[in-house]
Amino acid sequence: MKRPAICLFITVAIVGWAAIGHAKKGGGGKAADAGEAKPADDGAADTKASEPKADAAGSETGGEAVEPEPGKVEEEIGAEPKAQKATTTLTWKDIVVLPRKAFLKGNRLELAPFSGVTVNDNLIRHYVFGVDLNYFLTDALWVGVQGQYYVKQTLPEYQLLGLQYNRLSSANKYLYGGSLNFGYVPVYGKFAWINRRIVQWEIWASAGFGVTMTEVMARDPANDSKAFKNTALTPNVGIGSRFFLADWLTVNFALRDYIIPDKYEPNPNTYANADQAKANADSKLVNNLIFYVGVGIYFPMKFTYKTPG
């Protein structure tokens, strides 16, 4: 009887070992149950549902900014008065609703080249090439400088004016500009790409001021020598979005309105040279609306998370 007993003991030991190992590997079984308790579509449910997934598939969701121990999380989510008496002072209100941010910007510098196009001028289209240099004071607030260089293209309507109405339009072309901008990030989100990959993004709002250099396009080519340049103070407001692709890389979209008090060519009979033309110029406030696309490269190129102690 000794040998079967030994064999049985060994069998029980092996099975027990395998079972313990499997249990450790699976982990968080109860947390997973909590995740299944309610669909992941409102704030509280998202916490419950995404928490176990963050543990199991961290590469997809990135985990939590605040990561209490799983056992404690269960206690707090349980909302039982008994659980409130646990050793921690955390409550369910302390649990961040969104998964840990995939990207931190605080105290980092963004170098963001972009190219864009004007979208609200019926006569002349300007292509713009520029760069933003932004320093993030916090994750949501930044100050930056921007430079723009413009290339003009006249549209068919500009030519048709002469054909249809026997008139030539006053028009200016933009040369270059620069501005000091401030920005704030009020909206932060994530999306699933065909429910396969999670991408995080944000929407920002920005305002600033600067200057824009413009130049008159003489209606009569014979007056080209009298065309003058104008340096206009240019406030701007904008709204845009960043999509986080890597620890150091974003893809940016923006729509920015440059409000330019521009000066246009006056009646040709009122001036003899460029200075006189500028002195007699017609002034008009122009909204130069530009849509642009670019990338953001961040320095330093890596960041570290700070979790509460």
Place this chain on the structure above:
Amino acid sequence: MTIQRSTKDMPMLTTTEHASRRTARRLSLLVALAVTALPLAAQAQRKSPLADAPAVRKRYELRQTRFELGVGGASTVNQDFYHTFFVGVKAGFHFTDWLSLSAFGDFAVANVSTGFQGSITDALGDNPPIDREPTPGEAKAGMQKITNILGAQLEFTPFTGKYSMFGKLFASYDFYGLLGAAMISVKPTDEALPDCGDAKNLSIFSCKVSGMKPGANVGLGFHSYFTNYLALNVEFRDVIAKLNPSGRDVDGVGGANNADLTWTHTLLVSANLQFFFPTVPGVSF
């Protein structure tokens, strides 16, 4: 001399007790082997259960096999002579989470003169020096107003997610591209103008461009869900149809006729409140 062999060496001589012990030993070893080997084999074959899992599970299916119906408003963007404001309706059915078919109708309630129109009419005089140059009234007569836009579109929704505003307000959203057909109806400011014919008449500088013009409809849109059955739906679309916004000569031959209709982009922004049916969405696995 007979040599007594060990009973171990003589299985044919073993007793019933010996046989049962041996069977028990073998059975124990077999069980031990099976119990040990099976989990190991299973573990070797097992891949992550999340390998093929969707990015989000247990989520509300806010689109799949649901109808949407709503009303709202729209406005043209960047028109030459008239900004048009519309009231609109939109209805659709989502075959899957990412594919839907919708139809919309936008009906003009106001046509507001643009600054560009004012610049032109202000620059014109009442006694033009040449026939081709119109008076302000003649210039305005041919300018085109939009009366309605009807269309149907397929919507592809690759992006779905949630966002937070100021870290307090949370909402689900989706973002889609749309492609379809549209009919844009237009009329001139002065409907007493002669119809645009196919023949070129050099003495007609402005003609009546009116009726439904078929075209393409492309754009982008998003839903932002207030609840599981109510969403804000914003769309930015380009209706591309053969139009002549000025109603005047475009090809430079002289005179205005149907040959002056050119492919024209009419940009619109619309915002609707959309109700989804059934009001209670399903939940994904």
